[in-house]
Amino acid sequence: MKVMKFGGTSVGTPARMKEVTTIITESGQPTFIVLSAMSGTTNSLIEISNYLYKKNPEGANEIINRLENKYMQHVEELYTTETYKHKIKKFLTEEFNYLRSFTKDLFTSFEEKTIVAQGELLSTNMMVNYLQEKGIKAVLINALDFMRIDKNGEPDLQVIKERLSQLMKANQGYQIYLTQGFICRNAYGEVDNLQRGGSDYTASLVGAVLPAEEIQIWTDIDGMHNNDPRIVEHTEAIRQISFDEAAELAYFGAKILHPTCVQPAKYAGIPVRLKNTMDPEAEGTLINNNIVKGDFKAVAAKDNITAVKIKSSRMLLATGFLRKVFEIFESYQTPIDMITTSEVGVSMSIDNNSHLDEIVDELKKYGTVTVDTDMCIICVVGDLDWQNRGFEAKAITALEDIPVRMISYGGSNHNISFLIQEADKKRALQRLSANLFNCK
Numbered sequence: 001m002k003v004m005k006f007g008g009t010s011v012g013t014p015a016r017m018k019e020v021t022t023i024i025t026e027s028g029q030p031t032f033i034v035l036s037a038m039s040g041t042t043n044s045l046i047e048i049s050n051y052l053y054k055k056n057p058e059g060a061n062e063i064i065n066r067l068e069n070k071y072m073q074h075v076e077e078l079y080t081t082e083t084y085k086h087k088i089k090k091f092l093t094e095e096f097n098y099l100r101s102f103t104k105d106l107f108t109s110f111e112e113k114t115i116v117a118q119g120e121l122l123s124t125n126m127m128v129n130y131l132q133e134k135g136i137k138a139v140l141i142n143a144l145d146f147m148r149i150d151k152n153g154e155p156d157l158q159v160i161k162e163r164l165s166q167l168m169k170a171n172q173g174y175q176i177y178l179t180q181g182f183i184c185r186n187a188y189g190e191v192d193n194l195q196r197g198g199s200d201y202t203a204s205l206v207g208a209v210l211p212a213e214e215i216q217i218w219t220d221i222d223g224m225h226n227n228d229p230r231i232v233e234h235t236e237a238i239r240q241i242s243f244d245e246a247a248e249l250a251y252f253g254a255k256i257l258h259p260t261c262v263q264p265a266k267y268a269g270i271p272v273r274l275k276n277t278m279d280p281e282a283e284g285t286l287i288n289n290n291i292v293k294g295d296f297k298a299v300a301a302k303d304n305i306t307a308v309k310i311k312s313s314r315m316l317l318a319t320g321f322l323r324k325v326f327e328i329f330e331s332y333q334t335p336i337d338m339i340t341t342s343e344v345g346v347s348m349s350i351d352n353n354s355h356l357d358e359i360v361d362e363l364k365k366y367g368t369v370t371v372d373t374d375m376c377i378i379c380v381v382g383d384l385d386w387q388n389r390g391f392e393a394k395a396i397t398a399l400e401d402i403p404v405r406m407i408s409y410g411g412s413n414h415n416i417s418f419l420i421q422e423a424d425k426k427r428a429l430q431r432l433s434a435n436l437f438n439c440k
Helices: 014-025 041-053 057-078 082-104 109-133 157-170 198-209 243-251 263-268 321-331 356-363 391-398 422-437
Strands: 002-006 031-035 138-140 176-180 183-185 191-193 214-219 240-242 272-276 285-288 296-311 338-341 345-350 368-382 406-409 415-421
Touching: 002 014, 002 198, 014 057, 014 109, 031 109, 031 198, 041 057, 041 082, 041 109, 057 082, 057 109, 082 109, 109 138, 109 176, 109 183, 109 191, 157 198, 176 198, 198 214, 198 263, 240 243, 243 263, 243 285, 243 296, 243 368, 296 356, 296 391, 296 422, 321 345, 321 356, 338 406, 356 368, 368 422, 391 415, 391 422, 415 422
Parallel strands: 002 031, 002 214, 031 176, 138 176, 214 272, 240 285
Antiparallel strands: 183 191, 272 285, 296 345, 296 368, 338 345, 368 415, 406 415
């Protein structure tokens, strides 16, 4: 069985839903489908929640009415029989009346998560009924019945496996199994969500516990590209990349995939394939545990970076200096992206400035602090083991006329990172493509 996940743009309109139906039924084999909310729906649900937080039920009701009218129009475009049109309109009326019920009660973050979850419940109900109208043996497996996170907000794999196995045994013989991405219940049974990676995370978890032969993530681009196609011309989709390399790219700016969402698939040894809903015949990108030796794979960029440098003559041979520095960042829950050290100083980069003033103020206890804003991390990913001679030099040479604030190399075998000014980002990405991939 394959697991196939389709994002919001892939099911954003009735026409797109029909295209997805063609894709998922083409093989005729049992397939497990994970769906996101239809594009734009989650934003509307968040807007409804914002009005309710501000005690403005009129504003919330206006958005609810607008969203309901949009979905009722979708019914006319998607279904052909009056039986199914009547069935779905009844379901939608109940759903939107349920949303209206929140305008009369006390509103908290718990209610917000329940409201936001309705987007996936709407899309999957519409999709499973369309499949059934087409005569396809399809069943909806509600994610709230098996997807669980523990008290730390992490997926409870044992519970997920046990409950999904029970549901699959109770629903044997279907061609299409459908569930919601993103949503789950927490350790207390309340409606919650997976946060990081959303629906991609759901697909990876489902694929790992089934287990599946392959997990496919369908989006609106034909896989991971070797550079940002919005900035660099003539980029190409990467045909094969390792889980570790894909995670590096995702963390440092490749928006197609969240860095943590493929971890369950990686540990289960299940390949993940990135595919394009708009071009189903395109090969896409295969992510697995195989590493192509001695090869550059891609370049990615991460914006809105701030560099913090602490210079202290007392650091020389002083034990505990770095621990004290890191504890300051930890106390303000501010992760560090890059770090370089010398005998008299340490430089770090962060992508969250919300506590920058407090961090700088505390760091001044240990030395002179300087801050550089409007920076950008350029990440070059591939098989960059230190014994592969000349690879890091080739990347550095590509940036020979671009000022580099920091270089990080050796933290992994797959990544060399450069911290530069955001103003130089476009030129740096273009130079790297020209030098590493011969893209002019």
